[in-house]
Amino acid sequence: MLRTADAVWTGTLKEGRGHISTQSKVLSNAQYGFNTRFEDGPGTNPEELIGAAHAGCFTMALAARLTEMKLTIEQLQTTAEVTLEQSGKEFTITAVHLDLHAKVPGIDKAEFEKIANEVKKSCPVSKVLNAEISLFTALES
Numbered sequence: 001m002l003r004t005a006d007a008v009w010t011g012t013l014k015e016g017r018g019h020i021s022t023q024s025k026v027l028s029n030a031q032y033g034f035n036t037r038f039e040d041g042p043g044t045n046p047e048e049l050i051g052a053a054h055a056g057c058f059t060m061a062l063a064a065r066l067t068e069m070k071l072t073i074e075q076l077q078t079t080a081e082v083t084l085e086q087s088g089k090e091f092t093i094t095a096v097h098l099d100l101h102a103k104v105p106g107i108d109k110a111e112f113e114k115i116a117n118e119v120k121k122s123c124p125v126s127k128v129l130n131a132e133i134s135l136f137t138a139l140e141s
């Protein structure tokens with residue numbers, strides 16, 4: 001399997017602008033720039049996209065594991081908080097925190113947390129990130 005995305009940038013860092021597109025066309029010339037990364041301008045940014053990818057990957061992988069266990073998934077909702085820090089002139093994504101709220105009847109909290117933590121380590125996006133990945137789980141009854 002191979003997926004593609006592309007980015008086009010014109011201009012200087014602060015005054016320039018870019019557009020991101022994906023093979024699926026879900027993103028098609030989506031705007032990004034200095035203001036969308038370091039301020040509150042309209043558009044997206046790489047950290048937000050990594051967060052979306054990580055939340056989606058983790059949630060799908062957890063659904064796969066729970067399905068293998070023959071459990072009914074009423075809802076899995078994951079928010080990924082991506083931390084970007086500056087050290088000197090360089091920036092690094094240092095952490096991703098996954099906040100999971102789930103409604104899965106038939107599983108106890110301890111087993112659910114154990115499985116979610118295993119999946120956190122094994123989902124493909126987690127494996128590609130060189131950052132500390134933490135997880136909070138809330139299982140509704």
